Amino acid sequence: IQTDHAMRLGLQHGEFELHYQPRVDLRSGRVTACEALLRWHRPGHGLVLPGAFIGVAEETGLIAQLGQWVLEQAVAQARRWADAGRPAQVAVNVSALQFEQTQFVQDVADTLQRHGLPAGLLELELTESILVRDAEEALAKLQALAQLGITLSLDDFGTGYSSLTYLKRFALHRLKIDRSFVLALHEDGQADAAIVAAIVQMGHALGMEVVAEGVEHAPQLQRLQALGCDHFQGFWYARPLPVAEVEAHLGRTV
Numbered sequence: 001i002q003t004d005h006a007m008r009l010g011l012q013h014g015e016f017e018l019h020y021q022p023r024v025d026l027r028s029g030r031v032t033a034c035e036a037l038l039r040w041h042r043p044g045h046g047l048v049l050p051g052a053f054i055g056v057a058e059e060t061g062l063i064a065q066l067g068q069w070v071l072e073q074a075v076a077q078a079r080r081w082a083d084a085g086r087p088a089q090v091a092v093n094v095s096a097l098q099f100e101q102t103q104f105v106q107d108v109a110d111t112l113q114r115h116g117l118p119a120g121l122l123e124l125e126l127t128e129s130i131l132v133r134d135a136e137e138a139l140a141k142l143q144a145l146a147q148l149g150i151t152l153s154l155d156d157f158g159t160g161y162s163s164l165t166y167l168k169r170f171a172l173h174r175l176k177i178d179r180s181f182v183l184a185l186h187e188d189g190q191a192d193a194a195i196v197a198a199i200v201q202m203g204h205a206l207g208m209e210v211v212a213e214g215v216e217h218a219p220q221l222q223r224l225q226a227l228g229c230d231h232f233q234g235f236w237y238a239r240p241l242p243v244a245e246v247e248a249h250l251g252r253t254v
């Protein structure tokens with residue numbers, strides 16, 4: 001609750017910032033996208049990572065406001081990059097509570113319109129938890145978002161409730177393989193390689209692209225490439241970076 005109060009003040013006082021982690025398209029070898037990740041410059045606490053406050057924001061309901069702030073910033077940034085001749089798709093993490101807001105789809109549509117951003121430059125990263133609570137309602141929202149032209153991704157795939165029923169029912173565009181499966185790929189992780197291969201095949205068979213996250217070593221990348229993965233992100237190429245540092249990566253060939 002102390003944190004909740006500090007977060008509310010922090011939002012007013014401009015203490016939050018988005019960092020962006022580049023994502024590489026393995027087909028073209030270029031940085032075509034980046035994921036927006038929230039950071040909090042909390043006075044007296046230094047740089048605070050989302051693991052330390054997103055949970056509190058979800059408990060207190062502040063996540064709706066915080067999430068809208070993130071969306072606003074990310075869309076405005078994507079528009080600036082597009083205007084500067086460096087269009088990149090920007091991926092925004094959406095928490096289940098934010099997604100459940102009645103006006104969520106309208107908020108997203110309004111934000112895109114206000115900034116004049118083509119919907120194709122926005123990706124929303126959702127988790128399986130949004131699909132579990134009220135599947136009918138979620139389905140309608142996902143269809144409306146897809147109708148707008150927004151790319152929809154399922155984040156942390158393989159770690160939540162599974163999932164295969166939902167994959168069949170919901171038309172999502174991308175699967176993001178959780179980094180726990182990528183971790184062992186460079187040290188002869190047979191089980192992990194089998195899981196990644198299966199996810200890639202299933203994703204492709206369902207018309208989805210597959211993104212690997214948490215790539216920290218070159219051998220992981222080579223295996224992901226051999227397994228047919230479509231995109232990757234991870235510390236091997238770049239950490240989440242402040243705007244001024246990420247710009248140089250956009251469009252770059254890796």
Ligand code: G
Pocket residue numbers: 036037038049050051054067070093094095240
């Ligand atoms: O950046 P970091 O690795 O600390 O992120 C930890 C977790 O916080 C990740 O699961 C990530 O999806 C989540 N996260 C980061 N930024 C946001 C955000 O803007 N909104 C939501 N809902 N989650 C975020």
Ligand code: G
Pocket residue numbers: 021037093155156179213214215216233234235236240
């Ligand atoms: O749950 P989500 O996929 O949104 O989490 C993204 C988080 O993963 C961010 O906090 C980011 O800092 C972290 N991350 C990104 N790349 C790597 C990586 O290569 N290794 C590790 N350990 N974490 C990563």
Ligand code: MN
Pocket residue numbers: 035093125155
């Ligand atoms: Mn994510």
Ligand code: NA
Pocket residue numbers: 155156157176177178179213
């Ligand atoms: Na993830």
